[in-house]
Amino acid sequence: MIADFARTAVAPALAALEAHRVEIGHRRIVELFADDPARAQTFRAQLGDLTFDYSKQRATGATLAHLFNLARAAHLEIRRDALFSGEAVNLTEKRAAMHMALRDFTGGPALVEGRDVTADVLVERAKMLTFAKQVREGALRGSTGERFTDVVNIGIGGSDLGPAMAARALSPYRGDGPRTHFVSNVDGADLADTLKNLDLARTLFIVSSKTFTTQETMTNAASARARVAARLGEKAVGDHFAAVSTKLDLVGQFGVKPERVFGFWDWVGGRYSLWSSIGLALAISIGPKHFEDFLRGGADADKHFAQSPMEENIPVLMGLLGVWHRNVWGHGSQAVIPYDQRLARFPAWLQQLDMESNGKCVTREGEPVVMATAPVIWGEPGTNGQHAFFQMLHQGTDVVPVDFLIAAQPSDADARHHDLLFANCLAQSEALMTGRTLNEAQAALSAQGLSESEIARLAPHKVFPGDRPSSTFLYRKLDPRTLGRLLALYEHKVFVQSVIWNVNAFDQWGVELGKEMCSKLAPVVGDASASLDGLAPATAALIAQRRELMG
Ligand code: F6P
Numbered sequence: 001m002i003a004d005f006a007r008t009a010v011a012p013a014l015a016a017l018e019a020h021r022v023e024i025g026h027r028r029i030v031e032l033f034a035d036d037p038a039r040a041q042t043f044r045a046q047l048g049d050l051t052f053d054y055s056k057q058r059a060t061g062a063t064l065a066h067l068f069n070l071a072r073a074a075h076l077e078i079r080r081d082a083l084f085s086g087e088a089v090n091l092t093e094k095r096a097a098m099h100m101a102l103r104d105f106t107g108g109p110a111l112v113e114g115r116d117v118t119a120d121v122l123v124e125r126a127k128m129l130t131f132a133k134q135v136r137e138g139a140l141r142g143s144t145g146e147r148f149t150d151v152v153n154i155g156i157g158g159s160d161l162g163p164a165m166a167a168r169a170l171s172p173y174r175g176d177g178p179r180t181h182f183v184s185n186v187d188g189a190d191l192a193d194t195l196k197n198l199d200l201a202r203t204l205f206i207v208s209s210k211t212f213t214t215q216e217t218m219t220n221a222a223s224a225r226a227r228v229a230a231r232l233g234e235k236a237v238g239d240h241f242a243a244v245s246t247k248l249d250l251v252g253q254f255g256v257k258p259e260r261v262f263g264f265w266d267w268v269g270g271r272y273s274l275w276s277s278i279g280l281a282l283a284i285s286i287g288p289k290h291f292e293d294f295l296r297g298g299a300d301a302d303k304h305f306a307q308s309p310m311e312e313n314i315p316v317l318m319g320l321l322g323v324w325h326r327n328v329w330g331h332g333s334q335a336v337i338p339y340d341q342r343l344a345r346f347p348a349w350l351q352q353l354d355m356e357s358n359g360k361c362v363t364r365e366g367e368p369v370v371m372a373t374a375p376v377i378w379g380e381p382g383t384n385g386q387h388a389f390f391q392m393l394h395q396g397t398d399v400v401p402v403d404f405l406i407a408a409q410p411s412d413a414d415a416r417h418h419d420l421l422f423a424n425c426l427a428q429s430e431a432l433m434t435g436r437t438l439n440e441a442q443a444a445l446s447a448q449g450l451s452e453s454e455i456a457r458l459a460p461h462k463v464f465p466g467d468r469p470s471s472t473f474l475y476r477k478l479d480p481r482t483l484g485r486l487l488a489l490y491e492h493k494v495f496v497q498s499v500i501w502n503v504n505a506f507d508q509w510g511v512e513l514g515k516e517m518c519s520k521l522a523p524v525v526g527d528a529s530a531s532l533d534g535l536a537p538a539t540a541a542l543i544a545q546r547r548e549l550m551g
Contacts, residue, residue: 008370010500013070014327020066021328028467029058029433036060045314047304050475050485052314056433057321057401057469058329067320068310070500076316079499084306086111090269090506091364097506099272099491102264103298103484112267120265124277128262129291131242132283135204136177143236148204152181152194153281154224155208156216159244160184161352162274162487163208163281165345166294169483172342172411173286178204180285183224186216191223200231200240207243208278210270212250215518221254244277269506271352272491290480297484305492314489319496321471325401326375327500333376335393337385338405339425340478346405347379350490357494359510360503373501383424393432394464402470404429405486409477425472435466 008014033039033055043055059067071077083089086096101110101117102125108118134140138147153163164182181194195203205228207221228240242260243251246268251261262277274282275298283291301315310316325331334354338346358374380388382404393400406425410418436444441462445455475482498505521539524530528547532540 008502009075010070010073010502013066013073014371017063017066017070017324017328020063024058024060024063027058027060029056029469030466032058032060045308045312045317047300047314047485047489048481050473050482052317052489053472053474054317054321056429057324057471058467059321059324063324064311064317064320067324070323071310071316071320071496074500074502076310076496076499080306080495083495084302086113086117086267088113089504091504092507092509093266095506096267097269097272098267099269099275100298100302102268102275103295103302103488105296105299112265117265117267124263128277128280129283129288131260131262132280132291133288135284136287141239142201142204143232143239144201146202148178149202150181150198151178151204151206151281151284152183152198152224153206153208154183154191154217154220155206155244155278156184156214157352157356158270158273159208159210159214159217159278161345161349162271163279165343165349166274166279166282166483166487167285168345169340169342169478170282170286170290170294170480173290173480175287177285177287180281182281183220184216186219188223191220195224195227200228203240204284205241206280207241207245207251207254207256208280209244210246210264210266210268210273210278212243212245212247212254215515225255242280244280270508271356274487286480294480294484297481297486298488299484300481301485301488301492305489315492315496318471318489318493319500321469322375322401322493322497323500325469326373327371329399330372331375331399331401332372333378333398333400334403335400336377336379336403336405337382337428338379339382339421340405340407340411341381342411342478343405344381347377349487350379351377353490354494356508356511357505358498358501358503360501363502364504365502369501369503371501373503374497382428383421386424386428390428393468394435399468402429402432402468404470404472406472407475407478407482411478429470429472431464431466432468432470433466435464435468436462438463 040055044051044053083097084100086098088094088096090097096112098110098112101112101121104110104118109116110118135148141147153160160182167180183191183194205224207217209217225237225241228237232240237255238257241256243254243256244262245251246264246266248261248263262280264273264276264278268276275295279291305313305315322334325334336347336350354377355374360373361369363369379385393402404425406422438459441459442455445458473486495505524532524535525543532543
């Protein structure tokens with residue numbers, strides 16, 4: 001392993017980091033604050049009103065210097081520039097990953113493999129936003145002449161998680177626009193439960209699929225189509241469906257009117273597609289102006305990532321601190337805790353972004369990766385998580401670095417709730433860092449008047465190891481621009497880590513095998529008389545048992 005590792009270009013920089021860990025590993029984060037009284041002001045970076053505070057990380061100025069050396073050894077800046085110049089950085093699929101062109105307001109050029117795509121992007125965006133406006137204002141109506149009160153996006157993965165997360169996050173910006181719903185799972189309960197209380201005459205469906213072949217989406221779309229045809233007649237289908245895809249020929253076969261088909265391009269990865277026409281449900285929900293503000297937020301983060309020096313560059317800092325956790329300290333997971341109920345789907349969105357991008361075990365050249373890649377990303381909104389898994393964060397045997405996200409201002413007017421939310425967020429990150437020693441625990445119990453034997457019995461349970469690292473994002477308000485900034489910062493953080501690990505962040509071959517096996521199994525599962533011969537024994541046994549259970 002060591003020998004393999006030594007072959008990598010980043011090996012000396014990582015070895016230096018490892019030696020540095022041994023040097024500073026015994027120092028607690030609270031001591032780092034004592035050493036450097038300005039730490040709370042200096043260990044932070046800024047993008048507009050958004051602050052990235054990493055002062056509660058187990059890192060010193062020397063740590064950062066080592067991490068920047070690592071980034072240089074991995075040619076981070078060269079690789080970043082290749083990304084922004086529209087080179088085919090997705091080597092296996094021979095494509096650029098130029099989602100930044102979708103949110104570019106400079107007037108271009110935005111090059112994709114040498115071709116300026118600015119005009120294409122603007123035309124498609126204008127078409128999509130005009131449609132969104134018409135739906136919102138009731139200029140486009142259903143087959144019976146009624147306004148659309150509900151929009152159902154049918155998609156999965158990147159064609160669902162981004163719009164679903166953002167529509168919920170920005171729900172205060174909906175005004176009197178239609179309600180949006182998201183159906184993704186091939187489990188029929190998802191579609192059935194969503195449609196239960198909707199009037200199909202007032203419902204618009206958007207079939208969102210980059211490939212327009214994804215089993216779940218096509219199955220849900222066909223079922224929704226059948227329901228519309230049954231309730232409103234076959235002719236009504238065209239009035240109740242729109243579609244977003246890169247495969248315009250396949251969309252045509254489904255029966256969507258050409259003027260309701262919105263395209264994008266294969267240089268936009270699924271998990272980076274919210275900024276494209278895949279954002280249609282979001283654009284209908286919040287309206288064109290707010291959608292453009294959201295794009296501008298993404299553009300702010302692009303400029304910041306492309307131009308800021310490493311010391312002030314938030315995605316670089318986020319990515320490198322993640323590498324410090326993963327590769328030097330060996331932390332296997334990373335929690336993200338938005339103190340914002342409307343960001344409830346943010347961890348799920350980030351799971352796809354991070355784990356589908358960097359959950360790889362071969363390098364860009366197809367060699368085995370010799371260091372750990374994507375950690376497990378997980379989380380839930382605070383304060384709910386505090387009453388569920390925070391016990392483990394504070395006293396469990398594994399250290400889990402945390403990202404906290406919080407707005408200064410509430411989205412709703414209730415300041416008292418937000419003060420409590422804010423206090424909880426700060427209290428948790430501080431408690432994770434400071435912990436509580438045995439002496440402190442004993443003193444607290446003694447102050448409560450407990451006997452010596454009770455103190456001895458209880459005190460060990462009341463010890464908090466502390467020294468658990470976290471970063472905090474603080475921003476004025478969760479508005480469209482801020483959300484755009486946050487999402488694009490995380491996108492670039494994932495890219496930074498892919499560069500250090502030398503994996504291709506833009507393909508996802510790992511999702512294929514299960515899909516292939518399912519396409520072979522589905523006919524066997526669906527036909528109770530089909531032979532089970534030749535199936536893997538465990539699979540055959542479970543199908544047989546299911547047949548028995550189904551009678
Ligand atoms: O799960 C794999 C994946 O290809 C994702 O990358 C993608 O976001 C999702 O499926 C949906 O794909 P499509 O938009 O083509 O339906």
